[in-house]
Amino acid sequence: MEVFLHFFCPGSARRLLSPCRFSAFTVSLPRMKTLKGIAASPGIASGRAFLYADDGLPEIPRYHIHAEDAPGELARLEAAFIQADAEISRLHERALMELGKEKAEIIAAHRMMLEDEEFRGQIRTRFEANHENIDWVVFDYCQELAQLLGVSSDPYLRERSADVADVSRRLLSALLPVKRVSLADLEETVILVAHDILPSELLAMRPGRVRGIVMDMGSRTSHTAILAQAFGIPAVLGLSFATREISGGDTVAVDGLAGEVAVNPAPRALAKYRAAAGRYQKHVDSLRSGRDLPAETKDGRRVALAANIEVPEEARGALEFGAEGIGLYRSEFLFLTPGQNAAEENQFRAYLRVVETMGSRPVTIRTVDVGGDKVNPGLHGVEEKNPLLGWRAVRFCFAAPEFFKTQLRAILRASARGKVRIMFPMISGVEELEQALVLLEEAKAECRKKKQPFDEEIEAGTMIEVPSAAMTADLLAKKSAFFSIGTNDLIQYSLAVDRGNERVSYLARPTHPAVLRLLKITIDAAHGSGIRAAMCGEFAGEVRAAPLLIGLGLDEFSMSGAQIPRVKRVIREAGAADCRDLAEKILAAGSPGAADALLDEWFLRHPGAETA
Ligand code: PEP
Ligand code: MG
8 A cells, every 4th residue: 555645744844745655664463562551440351442432423334335426425525624624723723822833733734634635535536446435435544544654663653643543533523423422332342442431421331241441541539440340340541542552453451450451462461361350250259258257357346348339230239249338329320321310209219229229238328429520411511610629519419409409308218218328428618518408407398298208317427528528527527427538539639639630640649648637637526526437439448548447447438349358358357456556657657658668568467468
């Protein structure tokens, strides 16, 4: 294949006019490579990559075009070029204004590519040769081009592969009817590769169709990671360039324990991954066998181990892992699928399903925490500059009191059928908690009026996930039945680290002294007021955190169900007094590195509390 690439030759605009040829570089497909990312959901899986475009491109159809329809197809192509060119011009202008000339060059290259006669000519020639629909021709040609560039030995040309992908996406969006690809439509079992996946999109996924998740974005505590764990899908996130490095159809092995992704591994390497997956499954099964043992330290301190769930169906699995209750039911997932019916009856049925599955065990239902990265355009359709600091959780609920009270009534009604607790997210101070409690009283009054039974003694607790809440925990404790610490947000807000941004995820250290002090203040304040201190952030499910959290006096740990057996194993190997000493030393250590070293040392002294 011989293609002139005017727009790819590095250097000045003058040099852009001198063509370079593909024949100048070597092509060898497929290449094996290993990518390193964040181990976000444990387990090992392999399979074929499915590249999920988050920009709404549907699957590209491929069909024959009759000779009489050919002019129409070429007209479509022309129109798509005009539309794409207009879009790119607008983008270029904005980039020039906001990013400066140098950065705007990237967009300028896209424009040059669109205007390049050779590029257009290639598409037309292919169309005339095969008489296939023009969107397929564009897709097929650009994919081939991007792949060839992607394996070039010249780094400059390799990077241009992303430009081709970008331009082809723009042309295809102009050519195709706008229709989002839904993960609900997956026909095969795949390894999902994406730049980013919204939690609502992941929820639409058909169970069993996704074996593993690989993503450019995301961190250990991002909502995609949480959902992947909930579904038991191994995931490696925060890879930055996975969508560039992996092509649809590549064989991919995902190691969610090591945070590693092997692309097109050699048969031997693939066999190793498969064997490791088998061993891991056996290990999980063996851990499950201890599910009826109490979570008690060697010197008799008993704590509760509960599960976090996002959908009612997870409750059964949680029981299998030995959950003593649900410490966090993220109820917002009921509303995250656009068009979802949020009627009281619907909610009531969902809550009841969890309550009935859990029998006499407590179920903590957190009121809706939409906003941030969890947005349903139909419910909370606002664009915000800083959504994580914006109209989220109770802030949104207070602005929609009828919506909020509908949820509270549904929760109250479910409380008549089991042990239910209510929990308010994103509370930043006493007045917010008071406002939530007033609305709860109103909802109770409405239930009484309708003669709907509920648990008059229902506990209402506060999530401590905003630093201001931790700092005023003594005040909040007086009005809360319990605390549950949301470390995912507490770390994000106290260390100023966006939990979904892989570039800064290295800074999200739960053992940072600032975080540890906030934990201590919160737990001590809870105990000072005679209430329980629970934790439902991801830190509670980290095996390495268990001795520290026992030492800090945490009463209840809530985590992804699959983590329960591992954390329990550590707790049963630990002594509460020893852990208190450890916590004191860690609090005095002064840095995350020193704290982690103390934890390493503890695990060396307790070989039975394996960290796998
Ligand atoms: C948290 O912030 O730690 C938490 C448990 O809530 P979420 O992860 O749903 O924000
Ligand atoms: Mg939170």
